Amino acid sequence: MKSKQWNYLHASGYDQGSCGYAAHNDERGQRLKSHESTPSSHLAIAVDRSGMEVIVRLNGHIDVDSSPDVRDCLLAILSGKQSVHAVTVDLSDVNHIEASGIATLVETLKVARHRQIRLHLQGLHGSVLRLFEVTGLLPLFETIDGGKGVA
Numbered sequence: 001m002k003s004k005q006w007n008y009l010h011a012s013g014y015d016q017g018s019c020g021y022a023a024h025n026d027e028r029g030q031r032l033k034s035h036e037s038t039p040s041s042h043l044a045i046a047v048d049r050s051g052m053e054v055i056v057r058l059n060g061h062i063d064v065d066s067s068p069d070v071r072d073c074l075l076a077i078l079s080g081k082q083s084v085h086a087v088t089v090d091l092s093d094v095n096h097i098e099a100s101g102i103a104t105l106v107e108t109l110k111v112a113r114h115r116q117i118r119l120h121l122q123g124l125h126g127s128v129l130r131l132f133e134v135t136g137l138l139p140l141f142e143t144i145d146g147g148k149g150v151a
Contacts, residue, residue, distance in 0.1 A: 052085040059093035062101030092123030
């Protein structure tokens with residue numbers, strides 16, 4: 001599924017107050033919301049849904065400026081009206097992550113576990129993987145395609 005920056009599924013009931021994006025139809029007919037990231041942001045976020053699973057694709061830098069956007073996106077998915085059984089955060093195209101980004105993912109993991117939703121990290125590599133390893137946080141997460149967390 002092709003997606004633009006900041007795609008949110010309309011049908012999932014994500015809060016428009018925190019997203020507030022114009023709706024459009026993608027090539028599969030799913031109703032999506034999209035928003036271009038702010039000029040100061042160095043991060044693109046795309047959200048795709050397949051059944052009860054959601055994939056959040058991040059591209060760029062996760063830092064103090066962009067981590068609130070990641071947090072808002074992930075928490076909107078976890079608290080949406082439509083059921084979700086698993087959320088995969090794809091970090092394949094993230095080339096830099098700061099402590100604020102790690103904190104956002106840990107907070108998201110806590111919320112996901114509380115709601116009995118599986119949270120996976122996908123595509124950990126390079127300095128992003130090393131930061132998870134040196135902080136000792138990698139074993140907390142289920143990982144796909146890289147990393148050594150619990151599968």
